[in-house]
Amino acid sequence: MQYQDDNFYIDKILGGDTAAYASLIDKHKTMAYNIAWRILKSREDAEEIAQDSFLKVYYSLKEFKRESKFSTWLFRIVYNNTISRVRKKKLDVDSFDDENYEWMEPADTAKEMERLSQNEQKKYVNDAISRLPEEDATVITLFYMNESSIEEISTVTGLSQSNVKVKLFRSRKRLHEELQNMLKEELVDII
Amino acid sequence: MKHEQFDSDDVMKNIIRKGGLEQPSFNFTNTVMSKIHSPQSAAAFIYQPVISRKAWITIGALFVALCGFVFLIPPGGNSAVDLSKYILPAQQTINNALSKIAGSISFINSFSTLVIIAAAGWLLFAADKYLRRMVFTS
Numbered sequence: 082m083q084y085q086d087d088n089f090y091i092d093k094i095l096g097g098d099t100a101a102y103a104s105l106i107d108k109h110k111t112m113a114y115n116i117a118w119r120i121l122k123s124r125e126d127a128e129e130i131a132q133d134s135f136l137k138v139y140y141s142l143k144e145f146k147r148e149s150k151f152s153t154w155l156f157r158i159v160y161n162n163t164i165s166r167v168r169k170k171k172l173d174v175d176s177f178d179d180e181n182y183e184w185m186e187p188a189d190t191a192k193e194m195e196r197l198s199q200n201e202q203k204k205y206v207n208d209a210i211s212r213l214p215e216e217d218a219t220v221i222t223l224f225y226m227n228e229s230s231i232e233e234i235s236t237v238t239g240l241s242q243s244n245v246k247v248k249l250f251r252s253r254k255r256l257h258e259e260l261q262n263m264l265k266e267e268l269v270d271i272i
Numbered sequence: 273m274k275h276e277q278f279d280s281d282d283v284m285k286n287i288i289r290k291g292g293l294e295q296p297s298f299n300f301t302n303t304v305m306s307k308i309h310s311p312q313s314a315a316a317f318i319y320q321p322v323i324s325r326k327a328w329i330t331i332g333a334l335f336v337a338l339c340g341f342v343f344l345i346p347p348g349g350n351s352a353v354d355l356s357k358y359i360l361p362a363q364q365t366i367n368n369a370l371s372k373i374a375g376s377i378s379f380i381n382s383f384s385t386l387v388i389i390a391a392a393g394w395l396l397f398a399a400d401k402y403l404r405r406m407v408f409t410s
Contacts (some may be wrong), residue, residue, distance in 0.1 A: 099308065106301045114296040128296055135304045199290075206291030225288045253284050260287070 084108045087151035094142060106135055109152055112227050116156055117163045119218040122211055130166060134159040149236055153229075156237045160219060167215060209259040216253040220245055323400045331396070335389070339369060 084104065093101035113134060118127035138145075138155050145154060197205065210218050219238055223229040233243045297303075 100305075102302050102308065103305050103406065106304055110296050110300050111293050115293050115299070118294050124294075124297075128300065131296065132300065132304050132307070136307055139304075139308055202290040203292050206288060207294075210288075212293060225285055226291075226293055252283065253288075256288065257284065 086146065091142065091145070091147075091151065094139075096214045102139055105151070110135070111160045112222075113155060115222055115226065116159045116219055119210060119222050120163045120167060120215040126166065127163075131159060134162050137162075150233065152227075153156050153236050156223070157239075160237050164215065169176070183259055190252075205260060205263050206256075209256050209263065212259055213252055213255060216240065217248050217255075220248045221252050221256070226250055323396060331393075335393075 084107075088102045088109070090108075094105070104113065110131065113224045114127055114131045117130040117134075118124065121127050134155065137158055144153070157222065210221060213221065216238055220234055220240075223234045223237060224231075229237070231242050231245050232239070234245045238245070240248070
Protein backbone atom coordinates (compact mmCIF):
# COMPACT_ATOMS: atom_id res chain seq x y z
CA MET A 82 0.00 0.00 0.00
CA GLN A 83 1.26 3.47 -0.93
CA TYR A 84 1.25 5.97 1.92
CA GLN A 85 1.25 9.74 1.80
CA ASP A 86 3.80 11.90 3.59
CA ASP A 87 3.31 11.91 7.38
CA ASN A 88 2.48 15.64 7.41
CA PHE A 89 -0.51 14.95 5.17
CA TYR A 90 -2.06 12.69 7.80
CA ILE A 91 -1.02 14.96 10.70
CA ASP A 92 -2.75 17.95 9.10
CA LYS A 93 -5.92 15.90 8.63
CA ILE A 94 -5.88 14.67 12.22
CA LEU A 95 -5.33 18.15 13.59
CA GLY A 96 -8.17 19.30 11.37
CA GLY A 97 -10.48 16.86 13.15
CA ASP A 98 -10.23 13.75 10.98
CA THR A 99 -9.37 11.21 13.71
CA ALA A 100 -9.73 8.31 11.28
CA ALA A 101 -6.61 9.51 9.44
CA TYR A 102 -4.57 8.40 12.45
CA ALA A 103 -5.26 4.78 11.46
CA SER A 104 -3.19 5.35 8.31
CA LEU A 105 -0.30 6.75 10.35
CA ILE A 106 -0.46 3.73 12.64
CA ASP A 107 -0.49 1.30 9.70
CA LYS A 108 2.49 3.06 8.18
CA HIS A 109 4.71 2.93 11.27
CA LYS A 110 3.38 0.12 13.47
CA THR A 111 5.78 -2.55 12.21
CA MET A 112 8.94 -0.61 13.01
CA ALA A 113 7.53 0.71 16.29
CA TYR A 114 6.64 -2.84 17.30
CA ASN A 115 10.06 -4.16 16.30
CA ILE A 116 11.94 -1.53 18.30
CA ALA A 117 10.07 -2.70 21.41
CA TRP A 118 10.22 -6.39 20.50
CA ARG A 119 13.98 -6.43 19.90
CA ILE A 120 14.52 -5.24 23.47
CA LEU A 121 11.68 -6.88 25.37
CA LYS A 122 11.70 -10.18 23.46
CA SER A 123 8.02 -10.59 24.33
CA ARG A 124 5.25 -10.14 21.75
CA GLU A 125 2.66 -9.15 24.34
CA ASP A 126 4.85 -6.58 26.07
CA ALA A 127 6.05 -5.17 22.74
CA GLU A 128 2.45 -4.80 21.52
CA GLU A 129 1.43 -3.06 24.71
CA ILE A 130 4.36 -0.63 24.60
CA ALA A 131 3.87 0.14 20.91
CA GLN A 132 0.12 0.72 21.34
CA ASP A 133 0.60 2.95 24.39
CA SER A 134 3.22 4.92 22.46
CA PHE A 135 0.81 5.50 19.58
CA LEU A 136 -1.81 6.70 22.07
CA LYS A 137 0.64 9.06 23.72
CA VAL A 138 1.64 10.41 20.31
CA TYR A 139 -1.99 10.98 19.34
CA TYR A 140 -2.74 13.04 22.43
CA SER A 141 0.51 14.99 22.05
CA LEU A 142 0.15 15.65 18.32
CA LYS A 143 -0.62 19.34 18.80
CA GLU A 144 2.73 19.74 20.55
CA PHE A 145 4.69 18.12 17.69
CA LYS A 146 6.81 20.92 16.26
CA ARG A 147 7.86 19.06 13.07
CA GLU A 148 11.51 19.89 13.70
CA SER A 149 12.25 16.20 13.12
CA LYS A 150 10.44 13.51 11.17
CA PHE A 151 7.26 12.17 12.74
CA SER A 152 8.73 8.65 12.70
CA THR A 153 11.82 9.84 14.60
CA TRP A 154 9.60 11.38 17.30
CA LEU A 155 7.40 8.29 17.48
CA PHE A 156 10.33 5.87 17.65
CA ARG A 157 11.96 7.96 20.39
CA ILE A 158 8.82 7.62 22.50
CA VAL A 159 8.64 3.87 21.80
CA TYR A 160 12.31 3.46 22.70
CA ASN A 161 12.03 5.45 25.93
CA ASN A 162 8.88 3.58 27.00
CA THR A 163 10.60 0.28 26.26
CA ILE A 164 13.69 1.17 28.27
CA SER A 165 11.46 2.25 31.17
CA ARG A 166 9.73 -1.13 31.05
CA VAL A 167 13.08 -2.94 30.99
CA ARG A 168 14.27 -1.03 34.04
CA LYS A 169 11.05 -1.79 35.89
CA LYS A 170 11.30 -5.47 35.13
CA LYS A 171 15.11 -5.47 35.40
CA LEU A 172 15.32 -7.80 32.42
CA ASP A 173 18.65 -9.40 31.76
CA VAL A 174 20.07 -9.41 28.27
CA ASP A 175 21.75 -12.68 27.37
CA SER A 176 25.46 -12.18 27.68
CA PHE A 177 27.64 -12.74 24.71
CA ASP A 178 30.03 -15.65 25.14
CA ASP A 179 33.38 -14.33 24.20
CA GLU A 180 34.77 -17.53 22.76
CA ASN A 181 37.63 -17.63 20.34
CA TYR A 182 36.26 -18.13 16.89
CA GLU A 183 38.03 -19.19 13.83
CA TRP A 184 37.48 -15.98 11.99
CA MET A 185 35.46 -16.18 8.79
CA GLU A 186 34.99 -13.33 6.41
CA PRO A 187 31.43 -12.00 6.23
CA ALA A 188 31.23 -13.29 2.66
CA ASP A 189 31.95 -16.82 3.93
CA THR A 190 29.36 -16.41 6.66
CA ALA A 191 26.87 -15.34 4.00
CA LYS A 192 27.63 -18.48 1.99
CA GLU A 193 27.11 -20.63 5.06
CA MET A 194 23.82 -18.87 5.73
CA GLU A 195 22.65 -19.63 2.20
CA ARG A 196 22.73 -23.34 3.03
CA LEU A 197 19.98 -22.77 5.58
CA SER A 198 16.30 -22.44 4.84
CA GLN A 199 14.76 -18.98 4.85
CA ASN A 200 13.11 -19.59 8.22
CA GLU A 201 16.37 -20.79 9.71
CA GLN A 202 18.21 -17.75 8.39
CA LYS A 203 15.60 -15.48 9.92
CA LYS A 204 15.76 -17.31 13.24
CA TYR A 205 19.56 -17.17 13.41
CA VAL A 206 19.74 -13.48 12.63
CA ASN A 207 17.00 -12.60 15.12
CA ASP A 208 18.61 -14.77 17.79
CA ALA A 209 21.93 -13.04 17.20
CA ILE A 210 20.37 -9.57 17.39
CA SER A 211 18.48 -10.53 20.55
CA ARG A 212 21.80 -11.16 22.30
CA LEU A 213 22.95 -7.59 21.76
CA PRO A 214 22.46 -4.96 24.47
CA GLU A 215 19.22 -3.01 24.05
CA GLU A 216 20.84 0.11 22.60
CA ASP A 217 22.85 -1.89 20.06
CA ALA A 218 19.81 -3.92 19.00
CA THR A 219 17.86 -0.70 18.44
CA VAL A 220 20.69 0.90 16.47
CA ILE A 221 21.07 -2.15 14.22
CA THR A 222 17.30 -2.42 13.66
CA LEU A 223 16.88 1.26 12.79
CA PHE A 224 19.96 1.42 10.56
CA TYR A 225 19.40 -1.72 8.51
CA MET A 226 15.66 -2.37 8.67
CA ASN A 227 14.37 1.22 8.63
CA GLU A 228 17.35 2.77 6.78
CA SER A 229 17.43 5.53 9.37
CA SER A 230 20.29 8.01 9.21
CA ILE A 231 22.89 8.30 11.96
CA GLU A 232 21.31 11.61 12.98
CA GLU A 233 17.83 10.05 13.28
CA ILE A 234 19.18 7.13 15.31
CA SER A 235 20.98 9.61 17.55
CA THR A 236 17.69 11.46 18.15
CA VAL A 237 15.74 8.26 18.88
CA THR A 238 18.25 6.73 21.29
CA GLY A 239 19.69 9.89 22.85
CA LEU A 240 23.22 8.76 21.92
CA SER A 241 25.70 11.08 20.25
CA GLN A 242 26.26 10.52 16.53
CA SER A 243 29.81 9.33 17.10
CA ASN A 244 28.54 6.89 19.71
CA VAL A 245 25.97 5.56 17.22
CA LYS A 246 28.72 4.94 14.67
CA VAL A 247 30.86 3.13 17.24
CA LYS A 248 27.90 0.96 18.31
CA LEU A 249 27.08 0.13 14.69
CA PHE A 250 30.65 -0.95 14.02
CA ARG A 251 30.90 -3.05 17.20
CA SER A 252 27.41 -4.53 16.85
CA ARG A 253 28.08 -5.73 13.33
CA LYS A 254 31.27 -7.39 14.52
CA ARG A 255 29.46 -9.06 17.41
CA LEU A 256 26.60 -10.14 15.17
CA HIS A 257 29.04 -11.69 12.77
CA GLU A 258 30.80 -13.57 15.59
CA GLU A 259 27.49 -14.69 17.03
CA LEU A 260 26.33 -16.02 13.66
CA GLN A 261 29.60 -17.88 13.20
CA ASN A 262 29.08 -19.52 16.57
CA MET A 263 25.56 -20.56 15.66
CA LEU A 264 26.64 -21.91 12.29
CA LYS A 265 29.39 -23.94 13.94
CA GLU A 266 26.88 -25.43 16.37
CA GLU A 267 24.56 -26.23 13.47
CA LEU A 268 27.41 -28.05 11.77
CA VAL A 269 28.17 -30.02 14.95
CA ASP A 270 24.48 -30.99 15.29
CA ILE A 271 24.37 -32.17 11.70
CA ILE A 272 27.54 -34.25 12.19
CA MET B 273 17.22 11.92 4.71
CA LYS B 274 19.62 9.87 2.61
CA HIS B 275 20.75 6.68 4.28
CA GLU B 276 24.38 7.02 5.24
CA GLN B 277 26.84 4.23 4.54
CA PHE B 278 29.61 5.16 6.91
CA ASP B 279 31.30 1.81 6.37
CA SER B 280 30.29 0.05 3.21
CA ASP B 281 29.50 -3.56 4.07
CA ASP B 282 26.76 -4.81 1.85
CA VAL B 283 27.39 -8.41 2.83
CA MET B 284 26.59 -7.86 6.51
CA LYS B 285 23.70 -5.63 5.50
CA ASN B 286 22.17 -8.43 3.44
CA ILE B 287 22.76 -10.94 6.23
CA ILE B 288 21.09 -8.71 8.83
CA ARG B 289 18.14 -8.00 6.56
CA LYS B 290 17.46 -11.72 6.35
CA GLY B 291 16.18 -11.35 9.91
CA GLY B 292 13.30 -9.34 8.56
CA LEU B 293 10.75 -7.56 10.68
CA GLU B 294 8.24 -9.18 12.97
CA GLN B 295 4.64 -8.20 12.29
CA PRO B 296 2.40 -6.93 15.10
CA SER B 297 -0.99 -8.52 15.64
CA PHE B 298 -3.68 -8.31 12.98
CA ASN B 299 -5.94 -5.99 15.02
CA PHE B 300 -3.14 -3.71 16.28
CA THR B 301 -4.49 -0.62 14.56
CA ASN B 302 -8.10 -1.29 15.56
CA THR B 303 -7.06 -1.71 19.19
CA VAL B 304 -5.31 1.67 19.22
CA MET B 305 -8.19 3.43 17.43
CA SER B 306 -10.76 1.96 19.84
CA LYS B 307 -8.72 3.24 22.81
CA ILE B 308 -8.53 6.71 21.27
CA HIS B 309 -12.28 6.98 21.47
CA SER B 310 -12.52 5.81 25.08
CA PRO B 311 -12.82 8.43 27.85
CA GLN B 312 -10.51 6.45 30.17
CA SER B 313 -7.75 6.62 27.62
CA ALA B 314 -8.15 10.35 27.19
CA ALA B 315 -7.90 10.85 30.95
CA ALA B 316 -4.73 8.75 31.08
CA PHE B 317 -2.87 10.40 28.23
CA ILE B 318 -4.04 14.00 28.03
CA TYR B 319 -1.45 16.26 29.57
CA GLN B 320 -2.44 17.89 32.86
CA PRO B 321 -0.21 20.85 33.82
CA VAL B 322 1.43 20.78 37.22
CA ILE B 323 0.08 24.24 37.99
CA SER B 324 -3.33 24.63 36.40
CA ARG B 325 -4.73 27.81 34.93
CA LYS B 326 -7.11 28.12 37.90
CA ALA B 327 -4.17 27.86 40.28
CA TRP B 328 -2.31 30.60 38.45
CA ILE B 329 -5.35 32.89 38.58
CA THR B 330 -5.78 32.17 42.30
CA ILE B 331 -2.10 32.89 43.01
CA GLY B 332 -2.29 36.12 41.02
CA ALA B 333 -5.53 37.20 42.71
CA LEU B 334 -4.10 36.49 46.17
CA PHE B 335 -1.02 38.52 45.37
CA VAL B 336 -3.07 41.45 44.11
CA ALA B 337 -5.37 41.18 47.14
CA LEU B 338 -2.39 41.14 49.48
CA CYS B 339 -0.88 44.22 47.87
CA GLY B 340 -4.26 45.95 47.92
CA PHE B 341 -4.85 44.99 51.56
CA VAL B 342 -1.47 46.39 52.60
CA PHE B 343 -2.04 49.49 50.52
CA LEU B 344 -5.42 50.21 52.10
CA ILE B 345 -4.46 49.73 55.75
CA PRO B 346 -3.68 53.10 57.32
CA PRO B 347 -0.33 53.30 59.16
CA GLY B 348 -2.02 53.91 62.49
CA GLY B 349 -4.08 50.75 62.26
CA ASN B 350 -7.41 52.57 62.19
CA SER B 351 -10.33 50.72 60.73
CA ALA B 352 -11.60 53.62 58.68
CA VAL B 353 -10.27 53.71 55.17
CA ASP B 354 -10.01 56.95 53.37
CA LEU B 355 -8.43 56.53 50.03
CA SER B 356 -8.02 60.19 49.45
CA LYS B 357 -5.52 60.42 52.30
CA TYR B 358 -3.33 57.78 50.72
CA ILE B 359 -3.03 59.02 47.21
CA LEU B 360 0.72 59.36 47.39
CA PRO B 361 3.38 59.32 44.69
CA ALA B 362 3.50 55.77 43.30
CA GLN B 363 7.01 54.97 44.46
CA GLN B 364 6.43 56.06 48.06
CA THR B 365 3.15 54.11 48.22
CA ILE B 366 4.75 50.91 47.01
CA ASN B 367 7.64 51.32 49.45
CA ASN B 368 5.22 51.76 52.35
CA ALA B 369 3.23 48.69 51.37
CA LEU B 370 6.29 46.52 51.01
CA SER B 371 7.72 47.75 54.31
CA LYS B 372 4.57 46.51 56.02
CA ILE B 373 4.91 43.14 54.30
CA ALA B 374 8.52 42.85 55.47
CA GLY B 375 7.27 43.57 59.01
CA SER B 376 9.83 43.11 61.75
CA ILE B 377 12.51 41.71 59.50
CA SER B 378 14.40 44.96 59.51
CA PHE B 379 17.36 43.89 57.43
CA ILE B 380 15.16 43.24 54.40
CA ASN B 381 14.40 46.48 52.56
CA SER B 382 11.48 47.07 50.24
CA PHE B 383 13.38 46.46 47.07
CA SER B 384 14.64 43.07 48.28
CA THR B 385 11.11 42.03 49.19
CA LEU B 386 9.91 42.92 45.71
CA VAL B 387 12.75 40.93 44.17
CA ILE B 388 11.98 37.90 46.36
CA ILE B 389 8.29 37.95 45.44
CA ALA B 390 9.08 38.36 41.73
CA ALA B 391 11.68 35.58 41.86
CA ALA B 392 9.23 33.22 43.58
CA GLY B 393 6.63 33.87 40.89
CA TRP B 394 9.17 33.33 38.11
CA LEU B 395 10.38 30.08 39.68
CA LEU B 396 6.84 28.72 39.79
CA PHE B 397 6.34 29.60 36.13
CA ALA B 398 9.72 28.18 35.05
CA ALA B 399 9.13 24.93 36.99
CA ASP B 400 5.82 24.43 35.20
CA LYS B 401 7.43 25.00 31.79
CA TYR B 402 10.33 22.63 32.55
CA LEU B 403 8.07 19.84 33.80
CA ARG B 404 5.81 20.28 30.78
CA ARG B 405 8.79 19.92 28.43
CA MET B 406 9.94 16.77 30.27
CA VAL B 407 6.57 15.14 29.78
CA PHE B 408 6.47 15.81 26.05
CA THR B 409 9.99 14.71 25.28
CA SER B 410 9.81 11.53 27.31
